[in-house]
Amino acid sequence: MRARSVPLLMLLVLGCRPSTDANSTPEESRIDEPRDGREASKPTPERTPRPAGAIFRSELIRATQGGSPPYLMAQIGPEPYRPQGRFEGWVITRVWPGDPELCAPGCDLRTGDIILSVNGLKLETPEELSNLLERIDEIESIDLTGIRDGEFFERSHPVLPDPVLPE
Structure with a gap:
């Protein structure tokens, strides 16, 4: 019996980062925006x-606990x-x-999304996911389809x- 397949693309998707919409600017797409509708504070050091x-x-x-499938x-x-x-x-x-x-706010991964490939791989098997996660420190971009x-x-x-924060 074949082991249950594990999606690698999920890892790429899980790197959750805020998405921007047509009305937002890069400064508004921040890791620390409040999720409750309050206005985020202006950038500081x-x-x-x-x-x-x-x-x-x-x-x-963090999203992969250091590369754990x-x-x-x-x-x-x-x-x-x-x-x-x-x-x-x-x-x-x-x-x-x-x-x-981790995915708050504005994560571009949603329940119901169908991930077809991550970095060109379908990630059909646990081995494919493990191979991708083994290189987590080397990944320069996450390309999703x-x-x-x-x-x-x-x-x-x-x-x-x-980012390096000033001391």
């Missing part, structure tokens, strides 16, 4: 603005997406229930070093 669409390396490490799988609950009986990707069933602040609300999407998110 303690609050470094996030470049639009970027993921900080520490977030990627079982942790990632538990946090996103991927289910195989098999239209017409053929594997095509992974459906996200939850988004970090054990660490909801997927389906959201019936619409195909492609996104690329640079993985940046953590």
